[in-house]
Each structure stands twice: as C-alpha cells, then as structure tokens.
Amino acid sequence: MTEYIIRRLIYTFITLIGISIVSWVIITQAPGSPIAITLDPKVSPKIIEQMEKNYDLDKPIYQQYFLWLKRLFTGNLYSFKDGRPVLEKINERIWNTLLLNLFAILIIFSLAIPLGVFSARRQYSFLDRLGTFGAYLGISIPSFWLAYLLILATVKLFGYPVLGMRSFVTEEFTNIEIVFDRIWHLMLPAIIMAIHGIGGLSRYTRSSMLEVIRQDYIRTARAKGLPEDTVYYKHALRNALLPIITIFGFLIPSLIGGSIIMETVFAWPGIGRLAYQAVLARDYPVVMTITTISAVLTLAGNFIADILYGIADPRIRYG
C-alpha cells in the first residue's frame, strides 16, 4: 500500500510539472498572447509595463518559466484589468465555485449510483430503457438552455428570484432564512450542472454492475444459497463501486468547465464567471492562473480518488 501511495505521489508530481509547463507554453507562446502584444505599437505603454512586470520578458526563455512559477506561488501576478494580484481575486471567489461543485458532486453521486444499480438489475425492462434514455437526454442537453428553461418556468410560475447568491433584501431575513435563501440560489445551478454528470455516471454504474454480475464469484454466492438481494447489494455492488471511485477524478474537470456557463447564467460569483470576464477583457494572467489552478484541482481530485481506491480494494491495500 505504501508503495502504491508513493508511486501515485511521484506520478502526480510529474504531472503537476507537466501541467505548469503546458500552461506556461500556452500563455506565452500562443499567437495573440502577451508577447505578440508587446510588439504591437498601438498597445498602451501601461499594458506593456504590466506585461514586463508579469512575464519578465527581457530574460531568457527558460528563466521566464521558473520566474512565472515563482510569481504564481507568491502572488506576484497582477491582473491586467485592475492591477490587483491575481491570487487575491481568485481567492475571493474560488470558494463559491467549490461550494457549487461540491453540491453538484453530492447530487450526482447520490442519484446516479442508485439509478445505475436499479437499471442494471432490471436490465431490458421498461424502466431500464426509460432510465437509459433519460441518461442520454442528460448528457445531450445544453446546460444553458436548460437553465433558461427552468428560469423561465420558475419566474413565470413562481415569481421567484434566481440570480446571484442571495436575494436583494436579505438584511431583513433571519439567519435561517438566509441559509435557506443561500441554498435556494445554490440548488438550481447545482442541479443543472449535475444533470450531465448523472447521465454519464448512471450509465457507467449500470455497465459496471452488469460486468460484475457476470463474474464467477457471483455464481458462487448464489450457490451458497444467498438470497438474490444479498447477492446483488452486498457481493456485486461492492465490486462494482470500485471503478466508480476512479471516475470521481474525471468528474472534476467537466464540472469546473461547466462552471463557466452556469456561473455566467446565474450570476454566481465564482472563478468560472471571473474567468469569463477575464477572457472578455483579455486579462491573461487571470485566465491562465485559473486554468492552471483548475488543472491542479483536477490532479488533486485524481490523487484523492486513487488513494481512496487503494483503501477500498483489498488487493491493493494488502497487496
């Protein structure tokens, strides 16, 4: 087990370095990037100054990379838009995004797994086919469209405000009402983000269950006289859930990516929205830092998923 953890750690670290290199390459070497801008005589000197401050453009290329890394970690990267440190701007909002994503993940896992398990047990039944079709619907529906449909519906039918993190008159609410209000504003975008994930994960769970149910040890469990429910929910499920842990790591980038649209639609003050506004304003330091941080978060998520998998699978835990 320790060997496994160490291997994963080394691998994660290497990937981390790789991510930082790729990020840096994109931001500095891609056409239309800051360097090209400094060569453009129409660009204002103020911006050029910022560029040089941010990117040490007078130094040799490999040094630029390390200096950029250093700036990243010490918060010395400054936004183009308002000159504030990038990390500070991100720090204000990243927790909101994480909150939203956490909620979405919770919804996804708590709905998708039972759906998938249920569907697998009644393979080919009408409910299974319905569930499968629903899953396909879930992965095909454009999130922003669904968002607007629901906004249309909620506002027209219920007259309820849905934008932002809180309603406008919260000063008059009691604490409990504030909490509920927060949760209300959280629910809709989280649910919409979750729909895509539920579609995918329920299918994956279903096929994992179907794979497991074909195994020899399930036949042995039945031959022991165990009731079918026990065979299914104890013997089969435990094995089918293992590969799902690894999926957890893949969910994160797609959720964070989906954040951009959802946060924009719902005016949720998170890093997705920040990134979008930064893109509109050509605020590269902010954009690239967010991209890099998202990749790092994904890596962290994968690492945690790997560790959890190592704990859950006795073949690895007791190697």
Added chain:
Amino acid sequence: MNNERLKNPILEVRSLSVYFSTEEGIIKAVEDVSFEIYPSEILCLVGESGCGKSVTALSILKLIPSPPGEIISGRIIFNGRDITKLSEKEMEKIRGNEISMIFQEPMTSLNPVFTIGDQIIEAIELHQRLKRNEARKKAIEILGKVKIPLPDKRIDDYPHQLSGGMRQRAMIAMALSCEPKLLIADEPTTALDVTIQAQVLSLLKEIQSEMDMAIMLITHDLGIVSEIADRVAVMYGGRLVETGPIDDIFNHTSHPYTKGLLDSIPKIEEKIKRLNAIPGQVPNPMDLPQGCKFHPRCSMAVEECRNIEPQLFKVNGNHFSRCFRWKDCC
C-alpha cells in the same frame, strides 16, 4: 462401499432436459438425462467440453441463467421432493446447505473484496443461525479440516493472498461448512498444478468418508476418474451414453465413445507413433446429428445408428450403454 448402493439414492435425476434459446436458435444442451447418486458415493460425470455436464450440474441447483436457459422437462428428486418445482426461496435453503457446489477457477470464484473467513461465516450464519463468534469458530475448524495451515490466521486473509491450491481448499471449506449431503464439484482441479491436483483429490476422498457425503465430480480427465470414482456416467452431445460402476466402465467398456476416451490416454509403458485420438470433432450443439449423436465419429456405426437414437441398454446390473452394438463393443 458396494453395499451402500442398496440404500435409496439421495439424488435422482429423471429425464432432465435443458435448452437454451439464443438468437441463432435453440441449443439442446442436455437431453433426457437420468442418473442417481447414492449416499456416500462418488459419481464422476465425464465428457469433453460442451457435452452438457456443467449444465446438468448447474441445473440441479437451478443456477442456470434463466432467460436463455430453461429446464424443459424432467424431475430432480432430492430428499423425496422434486426440486425442479421448488420456489427460489426454497432452493436458497438447499443451496450451500444440503447440496453444495464448488467450481473450477478458485481465483475468480471467490469474491475478491471479502476475506475468506467472511465468505465462509456468511454461509454458516445463513444456514445454521449461529452467532458471529460461534460461526467464526466453526469456520476456523473447517479450514483446519481442509488442511489449511494456521487456520486462525488465514481466516482473515483475502483470496488474492492465498495460493491457487489454498484458494480451492477455502472454496471446499465454504462448501462443506454446513455439512451438505451432496457436494457437486465442477472440474475442481482442472485449473491447478498437477501436484496440487493430487492433494485436493485426496482431500476430497478423505472428507467424503469422514463426513459421509456424496460427491458428484465433473471432469474430462479419466485419470481422475480412475483414482476417485465409485461410479461413472459418460456424457456426449447432451446425452448419457454409458453409466456404471467404475470396474465395469474401465474393464467392460460397452460404448465406442468411452472406449475411444480410454484408448486416447497414452500409456507410459507403451511406445506409440501417434496418439489415438477420436476422429472428427464434438458436434455443434445447435446442429446435432440424426440418430446416435456419436455415429459420425464411430468406427462401429451401422445404418441403424444413423437413423434412430439408441435407448439405454442394460449391460449388467447397474451398467448401461446407449449403443445398439454394445455387445460387440469391447
């Protein structure tokens, strides 16, 4: 051992037929198979791959996957009841309890995420309603009986931590934990090394006499049959072609297929230029020949064999053969 046969059989299979419906047609995996198993005896069900022996065994415990497969007709009488008519709940009381089964691949037949102790204790708790610690004691005892060293330590091991032979022993322990009257063993040693094979076989023999249990052993290896069987049933193309006590089958072989099987075993004292394989191939279960299923490969086949399927002829006492020319056979 011979006198025991005069008692009543513990399991009687009468005219069992099992078919599978697939997209490409109906597979008649087992057709009109009948045999008995007497208490405390070892019956070997012999045949090549695809002859229907595993399906027969699985049918006894009604473990055939039931969309495609189905017991079309026949009766299986155990303890005076026809178990083909039992509900799933009633079958669950019999499985692992009065009739147990072990399988070929011990690595994939044990659940990798539970300890072997858990898996054995599960069976004990289910059928014998013992409390956890009593069940655990019993499990350790059984592990000892199947000659697993340091059973009190091994009980908390996971299947992947044991060697192939030990895993098979653990499976046997699990099957024996509730003292069944009949153990069905589907090629239990095929996936093991030869030396381990011998150990497992002798273990089975020991346990069998100690626990006074009947064993139905399925195999394609006649060597195993000669070592361990009291009686033999030979299957081909989904049918029984010869049954009888082991002496009769080996020394008074009465069916060309059985003869072919025996002849194809190379004898270590003889020097031969070619192996005596049975010419031709096992028939496709969806496209079985007319008449006697073996006739296309049979050196003794006559016109009758091509058209009519022979019934079981009585050779002697408890020895039967499904061949028109059983007298001329050997």
Added chain:
Amino acid sequence: MGSERSYKQGSKSFWIYFKKNRLAMIGLVIIIIMFIIAGLTRFGLGIILTPYDPGQTNVSLKLSPPSFKHYLGTDHLGRDLYTRILYGSQISLSVGFVAVAISILIGILVGSISGYYGGWVDSLLMRFVDIMLCFPSFFLILTIVALLGPSLFKVMLVIGITSWMGTARFVRAEFLSLRERDFVQAARALGVKDSRIMFRHILPNALAPVFVTATLDVASAILVEAGLSFLGFGAQPPTPSWGNILTEGRTYIFDAWWLTVFPGFAILITVLSFNLVGEALRDALDPRLRGIR
C-alpha cells in the same frame, strides 16, 4: 490475410444488430435530415425549406409568437426563427465534423505510435495525455479561442486539439493487442517498414472503436460549439448559429419564450441523435454484449 477476413464477416452481423436498436435508427434518421438541411441551406437551396432569408428583417413583425406565417416566431429584428434555425445547422454540423476529424487524426497518430512502439515513447505520450486530461477542456478552449480571436475555423481547430485524448487511448489499446498478432510478426520478418505496418496492416483492424468515439465526440463538439456561441465566441452575428440565437434571445426571455425554447431544442435533438447512434455503435461492436438475447 486472416485478420481482414474476420473483420469483414463481423460487419454483416454488426449491421443487423445495430438495426435492432430503434432509438439509434431514429437518431440516424435525424442526423441524415440535419445533413440535408445543412446541405440545402449551404448551397443556396434553402428556398426549398423556407421562403425567408435568415437575415431578412421585418421590424413590424418583431418578437411575434409562432404563427402560420412564421412557424416558430420571429426575433427582435423580425427575422424568421425557423429559417435561422435551419441555417444554423450548417455551423453546428460543420464544426462538429471538422473538429472531430482533426481530433481523430491527432488521436490516431498519437495512439498508434504509442501502442506500436511501447516503451518510453508510450510512457511519455500517455503522460502527455494525462496532463491534457487534467485541463477542463471548455476552459482551455475558451482561453485559446479568446487568445486567437473568434473565427469558425479556429474554433474547429481548438476543439480538435483538445479532444483527441479519448481516441488516442482506444487506438493505443488496439495497437497494443494487435501488434503481438501473427500477421504483424510476419510483416516484420519480411522487412516491411514500421510506418507501413502501422498504417496499412494494423490500423484498419484498430478502427472499430474509433467510429464510436468519433460519433460521440461529434455530439460533444456540437455542445461545445453551442456553448462557445452562447458566450459570444463562436459564430458571430448576423450569421445564425443555434448558440448565438439563444444569446440574442436571452434579453427577451420573458417576452418571447420561443427564442429560447426552439434553438435549444434543435441542439438537443441533434446532440441526442449523435449520442444514441454512438452508443448503439458501441453496443454493436462489443462482442460480449451480444449472443444471448
């Protein structure tokens, strides 16, 4: 050669199996219809489908609900929504196909080299794949498109270079197993060049899963393009694309619900169709799921 024979035999029963999936067949029909629509509108034959021009304005009829004259209503400039949606199909389908074509090319290249040569080449390439997979793709696409400036081709390119990873993995897996086969050993022994072995002998046999990932990737590319258009980075107005029609309609959402409902619906059924077909392909090509039942 033995391998090619089994490949051809398989394709007949595969088609029979595929036809059984009714939803997938419906999806296929919808895709074909979309293609026809896109083709007709692209090549100036749009008149067959609608009397209007996508850019034809009629301010007196602005924001009018669905009617017999305007099946799906009009937008804030009085343009016929139905027509705009029809013309918008060009963007979605062309982006979908070109982007996926690019991603498949890259994926096949990376996957085959990785799978064929193994060793450190494989490790390096796969590590690169893992790194790429960590980046939230939509983020990356948005960033790069923003950097490069919104043009349709750039969008296709960027989507292509951020979605090749799945194809690469599948192709690599196929190559890993196929390179041990006899016909490869034989070709090597005859001195055939590596690249020829890879592309003329192994690749045709490794292509099956690529059809699956390609179809599913088109679905996802269309979704991405719609998202990009919605955020303002895809097709630029006045060229209609399903995403930007939604953006324009967003201001009038409460007054003209049709501007929101219909374009989104078009995206939905197109993406759904590709997903249904892709999944059906996956099921049909998976030998384990066939046989019984």
